[in-house]
Amino acid sequence: MTLSSFPLASVSLHSLTTVYPPYVLKQSEVMAKAAEVFGHRGELMQRMAKSYGNAGVRQRHSCVPLEWYASDHGWPERARLFEENALKLLTEAGASALREAGISGRDITATVTVSSTGIVTPCLDSLLQGPLGLSPTVQRLPVFGLGCAGGVLGLARAAAIARAMPGTWVLFLCTELCGLTFRAKDDSKANIIGTTIFGDGAAAAVLRADPEPGKGLVRIDAWGEHTWPDSRDIMGWSVEDDGLGVIFSRSIPDLVRNEVRGVTDAFLATLGLSQKDLAGLIAHPGGEKVLEALEECYELAPGSLVDSREVLAECGNMSAVTVLAVFRRALARGAKGRHLMTALGPGFSVGMCLMDLL
DSSP, rough: OEEEEOOSOOOOEEEEEEEEOOOEEEHHHHHHHHHHGGGHHHHHHHHHHHHHHHHHOOEEESOOOOOGGOOOOHHHHHHHHHHHHHHHHHHHHHHHHHHHOOOOGEEEEEEEEEOSSSOOOSOOHTTTHHHHHHTOOEEEEEEOGGGGGGHHHHHHHHHHHHHHHHTTTEEEEEEEGGGGGOOOOOOOHHHHHHHBBOOOEEEEEEEEEEEETTTEEEEEEEEEEETTTTTTGGEEEEEEETTTEEEEEEEEEHHHHIHHHHHHHHHHHHHTTTTGGGGGEEOOOOOOHHHHHHHHTTTTTTTTTTTHHHHHHOOBOOTTTHHHHHHHHHTTTTTTTEEEEEEEEEEEEEEEEEEEEE
């Protein structure tokens, strides 16, 4: 486990925004399209049909229309669509976060940009300098490969940079276009499961290690992570000729149920805290089975993780963006007090961030 918790300037979150692409896909429509695409595997789709109803998803957003998913697409098209839509969403999210914080792009000293669903070189953060009005001297940290854990770990990296440069503004940017990874010729169970939950979105936040404590919306106190040895095959991407292939292990809910609580308890213990000191959890939902496992391992009543369930229902699993949407929902309903923010990702890893909602 790695942990940063130093008696330095308090890191404050001054804004948090989320944005979504224009196409809204209803779960019933997605199921019908999947049945069409995988019609040659009628028996498989009959067995998988219940997964759409049990996924906990009512709808999700997409940067491409539903018809796009019915045909084949290669790397060049996927890369073009990713860059075009990622830049559009991050520009909107970043500009909104800057406005909410009451600053301009020129005030930003450093950026942290997280995404694992597409590759762009030059990287997204450099392409956002003009649209967001960032200085040519802004310090940039692009992060790829954290998957669903990227929302927590990316925020932690931004907080670490802010803490290292007290008084300077840091812009955290995150986008995932999970839908663009769908491959119509891949009739694996993992790919079909992806169609039951994947959605697209983006988020942005502005942070600063303020000279005076108590500023902003949230105080970020500490962060940590844990990666289980020899766990690469649990979650991630495989690189295929026509795109990225999703890797989901059936063992994820059991791993959550049996392993995650011990790791987060150990993290809290390094801070002299325990689960009873928390006002709540801000958890990446993953899917319905993962939510049930989280509620079980934290000894919560079924359905207790309301914010996580509502984001899953309305937006699906947007990889790293999802937990940030859960975080924003908690802030919007007026949640207060010490919370633990968690997300699981490839590695297999868990990211943790302890924060105080002011």
